[in-house]
Amino acid sequence: MNQNFWVSGKKLPKFAKWNPDGFLLLLNYHEIKTYKRKDRMNKYWFYKVGLVVVFLCFALLGGAKVKLPTLVSDGMVLQRGEPVNIWGTADPDETVDITFLKKKYKTVADVQGNWKVTLPILKAGGPYTMAINDIELKDILIGDVWVCSGQSNMELPVSRVTDRFRDEISTDSNYPMVRYIKTPLLYNFHAPQADIPGISWQAMTPENVMPFSALAYFFAKDVYQKTKVPVGIINSSVGGSPVEAWISEGGLKPFPFYLNEKRIYESDDLMESMKKEERKKSHAWNVALFQGDKGMHEATPWYAADYDDSNWTETDLFTSGWATNGLNTVNGSHWFRKDFQVSAQQAGEKATLRLGCIVDADSVYVNGTFVGTVSYQYPPRIYTIPAGLLKAGKNTITIRLFSYGGRPQFVKEKPYKILFGKGQPEKGESEINLEGSWKYHLGAPMPAAPGQTAFHYKPTGLYNAMIAPLLNYTVSGVIWYQGESNVSRRNEYKDLLTAMISDWRQRWNKSDMPFYIIELADFLSPTDKGGRTAWAEFRKAQAEVADTNKNVTLIKNSDLGEWNDIHPLDKKTLGQRVAAAILIEMNTKNRK
Structure with missing residues (x-):
């Protein structure tokens, strides 16, 4: 040769x-x-x-090896019925050959090493394989791909709704033709990014369903059951994020205030300096809290099983004035203890401790043994009591509650109990109610904790890092569940959301891309008339966006709210409503 x-x-x-x-x-x-x-x-x-x-x-x-973005990988779902992009990088002038569904495609990388091939319209099906030079991609499906974005109600995982839908999740979660990918929290104020590291497509199976977005889980499953068309979910959402963080720099041109704010954070040195100073202040506050908390330093710590709390104040978690201690609202640490009886049958069993919702944070002990902690207010407190820790007769639970910003409380109408077995008292399993009288003592009064800048909430940051890398990927549309963080600025929300929809459609090069906006759920106590009015006005702004923009649908959700939880759990009914709206749109397209 x-x-x-x-x-x-x-x-x-x-x-x-x-x-x-x-x-x-x-x-x-x-x-x-x-x-x-x-x-x-x-x-x-x-x-x-x-x-x-x-x-x-x-x-x-x-040097000649082709590199693919993380979205273009094993298990991906390609959009049916539209031209589909496959893209990546290689050496400049490198030839890229693609073989898919017995057809061959060829292109050459440009002078920057970028290349892209657009496949013709594809029919639903799979799984298939695709060859790209020496790379073989496996288990590829063709169906409908949806971008799910917004804040924590879109992020909320299946694991958070298992109490409500335990049987369905445990017996009806094997849908391998539904695929899911979750982007990590990333932000960038310099430029749109080309890729998202460390992500991969996952099939919906009982083994990996718990991290799925609960809303996406229910609507994707419902759509697949009724169409038998594969479904791909790209979940790019961040808890607490405002809408302006999801808009590009170009999309924010009509909003100079946000553009000016974005330019502040283009300085990496400034951000690092701010982070360093905030970490220093936060550390000093926590050190002062620990050093000043008598409960951690007495000869017998207050969480010990044999600690004598006879001189503590009797209190009720929900109705008494412990949070003010007779003064102004007290930040710092608050201690609670409660004795409870365990039967001989329950003794030694593994159990689940439910402590509802606590503002802001807590550490919990059972019989002097630490069983868990949560660092902020929203997650439900669900702690495991290991087998052997409970004993027949008297047992003690101790809660060390931390208040950072002046609102310490135990949220009413949440479960405060110990559950045995699988935690299903409705099926005859035993439980111990923990409501009623507790012992209380103030640990360490403190000023409010120093604030922390949420840099990832600043304008354009999430767009650049979590949306821009998706733009080459052909998708069917967007499901958008966001707004809680913009309620206080509700008068501008209509314009901001309209700008975001226009921005994403332009950058996806899809002028009629469907948007399904999730109406904010009802929230706050009936006595909080001002707050409830603000939320109602915000929902009106959402409705106006749907009414004044083509191919934008508002999904009713206000009736599914819970007054005491900003994260309502009935994501199943909501998911079914999203699925119904999507199916109506599909049928309309088919008739055309």
């Missing part, structure tokens, strides 16, 4: 050869040794040249 080989337009040396399978090889060490040289120096010179050639050839081959 001719030894003048060419790779990426570069001639390879004669020390290389092709093996019978078509792979480039180098003469190995033993072959090099067979060359006889009278001069010892020539022998070693030849050996060194061989090593140089090894590195040269690997460099030539390695």
Whole structure:
């Protein structure tokens, strides 16, 4: 065979050869040794040249390797019924060959090394494989792809709703034709990013369903059951995020206030300086809290099983004035203890401790043993009491509550109990009610905790890092559940959301891309008339966006709210409503 080989337009040396399978090889060490040289120096010179050639050839081959974005990977769902992009990087002028569904496509990387191939309209189906040069992608489906975005009610995982839908989740979660990918929290104020690291497509199976967005889980499952068309979910959402964080710099041009704010955070040095200073202040506050908390430093700590709390104040978690301690609202640490009886049958069993919702944070002990902590107010307190910790007769639970910002409380009408078995008292399993009288003592009064800047909430940050990398990926539409963080600025929300919809449609190059807006759920106590009015006005702004923009649908959700929880759990009914709206749109397209 001719030894003048060419790779990426570069001639390879004669020390290389092709093996019978078509792979480039180098003469190995033993072959090099067979060359006889009278001069010892020539022998070693030849050996060194061989090593140089090894590195040269690997460099030539390695540079030409095609690289794909994380979205274009095993298990992906490609959009049916529309041209589909496949893209990546390689060496400049590198030829890229794609084989998919028995058809071949070819392109050449540009001078920056970028390449893109647009596949023709595809029909639903799969699984299939795709070859891209030497890369083989497996388990590819063709169906409908949805971007799910917004804040925590879109993020809320299946694991948070298992109490309400335990049987369904445990018995009806095997839908391998539904695929899911979740972007991590990333932000960037400099420029739109090209890729999202560390993500992969997951099939909906009982083994991996718990991290799925609960809303996406229910609507995707419902759509698939009724259409048998594969469904792909790209969940790019961040708890607490305001809408302006999801809009591009160009999309924010009508809002100079937000553009000016964005430019402040273009300085990495400024952000690092702010983070360093805030960490320093936060650390000092926590050190002062710990040092000033008598409950952690007395000879017998207050969480100990044998601690004598006879001089503590009797209190009720929900109705008494413990949070003010007779003064103004007290931040810092508050201690609560309660004795409860355990039967001989319950003793020694593994159990689940439910402590509703606590503002702001807590650490919990049972019989002096630490069983769990939550660092902020929203997650439900669900702690495992290990087998052997409970004993027959008297037992003690201790809660060390932390207040950071002046609203310490135990949220009413949440479960405060110990559950045995699978935690299903409705099926006859036992439980212990923990409401009623508790013992209380103030630990360490503190000023409000120093504030922390949520940099990822600043304008354009989430768009650049979590939406821009998706724009080459062909999608069916967007489900948007966001707004709680913009209620206080509700008068501008209509304009901001309209700008975001227009921005995303333009950048996806899809002027009629469907948007399904989730109406904010009802929230707050009936006595909080001002707050409830603000939320009602916000919902009106959402409705106006749907009424004044083509192909934007408002999904009713206000009736599914819970007055005491900003994260209502009935994501099943909501998911079914989203699915119904999507199916109506599908049927309309089919009739056309």
